[in-house]
Amino acid sequence: MTPDHTRREFLQRTGATLLAAPMAARPPREPKPQPVAPVGIARCGPYDVKAVLRELELLADRIGGVRDLVGGKTVAVKVNLVGDVHQATLGKPANRTYQVHPSVVLATAALLDRAGARRIRFVESTHQTTPFREYLRDAGWDLNALTAFRTPVEFEDTRNLGLGKRYHAVKVPWGGSLFPGYEINHAYLNCDAYVSLAKLKNHATAGVTLGMKNNFGVTPIALYGQHEPKEDSTHNRAMFHDGQDRPADGLPQELDPASPRRPTYRVPRHIVDAVGIRPIDLVIIDGVETVSGGEGPWVPGLxxxxxxxxxxxxxxxxxxxxxxxxxxxxxxxxxxxxxxPGDNHLAMAASLGLGSNDPKRIEVVGLPLDQARHPFGWQPSRRWT
Incomplete structure (x- = not known):
């Protein structure tokens, strides 16, 4: 069987349907109106499940409630387990430094259960081949407690097809910032509400990694870790960072192949594309304990x-x-x-009308912003624009 035949068979099986030909770069868009919504802040510590749940319920009430969002619905929760759950740093485990803590995960599940969710599915795109439940146990997750709720709770690694039978083609609503569309795992579409459960920390390339950057992982590494589709891939999504590789023929190709290859140009654009293909309905950010200086221990100076x-x-x-x-x-x-260090992805998202990045326009409820402020102090050592 020839490589071309194998590729065609794979793309037919996975349902790839979008045009693969490169598209011309689009002219600059006029800024769109920026919607606003309240943001709640709470003081919380240490990582006690009851205390975290109490604060999450208060925050949910203060931002207008979440029952209308999740009641009777399937809810997908994308967590931040970037890197390796076994890799400690600075004398602390991963879940107390650069990954979402299991207590926040359990409290989030309890919040959604009490709000009447019909099904809860925790998802993440890992870079390992260990069975997902085993990996989550190694991360400190209490799977017995998570599966004891009235609401059924599921877990799926979305780095490849996972439990799905095919990938799903999705277009970026505004035409795309980097690519016009992508193929994604079924879990991001077979849900009625979508939650980004993120960590409060810096990112060496994007500057910060929060609710939107957490969405970066919705694109499966089986398709975007290398040119040829590979279901057991554990690679990084280098094509979204340095652009030295491209998606397989049959998948949507880059809008402008002549655009800059530097990560500080590409990563911010993929962040906003990812929010376009899988809009975020609710953001919860774990800022109880974290790190500054980067997104994980592979970045020096945390x-x-x-x-x-x-x-x-x-x-x-x-x-x-x-x-x-x-x-x-x-x-x-x-x-x-x-x-x-490069382009501001919050400003890009605001210019596309996805929301406002102006704190003066945003109502903060709960703990006042002045009282919540905790200067991280980190600045990029190099900048590229």
Missing amino acids: KVQEPRLLLMGRNPVCTDAVAVAAMGYDPMAAGGTGPF
Whole structure:
């Protein structure tokens, strides 16, 4: 069987349907109106499930409730388990530094259960082949408690097809910032509400990684970790970082193959594309214990931070903007300034009408922003714009 035949068979099996030909770069768009929604902040610490749940319920009430969002519905919750759950750093386990803590996961499940969710599905795109439930146990998750709720709770690794039979083609609503469309795992479409359960921390390339950056992982590495589709891939999505590789023939190709190859150009654009193909209905950010200086221990210079914060909001841009302000940064900073080593993805999302990144326009409920502010102090050592 020839490689071309194998590729065609794979794309037919996975349901790839979007045009693969490169598209011309689009002219700059006019800024669109920026919707706003309240963002809640709570002080919380240490990681006690009852305390976290109490604060999440108060935050949910203060932002207008979540029952209308999740009641009677299937809810997918994308968690941040970037890296390796076994890799400790700075004398602390991964879940107390750069990954979402199991207590916040369990409290989130309880919140959704009490709000009447019909089904809860925790999803993440890992870079390993260990059975997902085993991997979650290694991360400290209490699977017995998570599956004891009235609401059924499921778990799926979305790095490949997972439990699905085919991938699903989705187009970026505004035509795309980097690609016009993508193929994604069924779990991101077979849900009625979608939650980004993120960590409050810096990112070496994007500046910050919060609710929107957590969505980066909705694109499966089986398709986007290398040119040829590979279901057992554990690679990174390098094509979204350096652009040295491209998706397989039959998948949507880059809008402008001549665009810059630098990660600080590409990563922000993929972040906003990812929010376009899988809009975020609710953001919950674990800022109880975390790190500054980067997204994980592979980035040198991390420092322990203990903001003792939880944040929640219905609009991802607004929520991330308030979180950035709580970290002591300006979410409206120009690209290449403040925490952003390159382009500011919050500003890009705001210009597309996905939400406001102006803290002065966003109502903060619960703990006032001035009291919540915990300056991270990190600045990129190099900048590219």
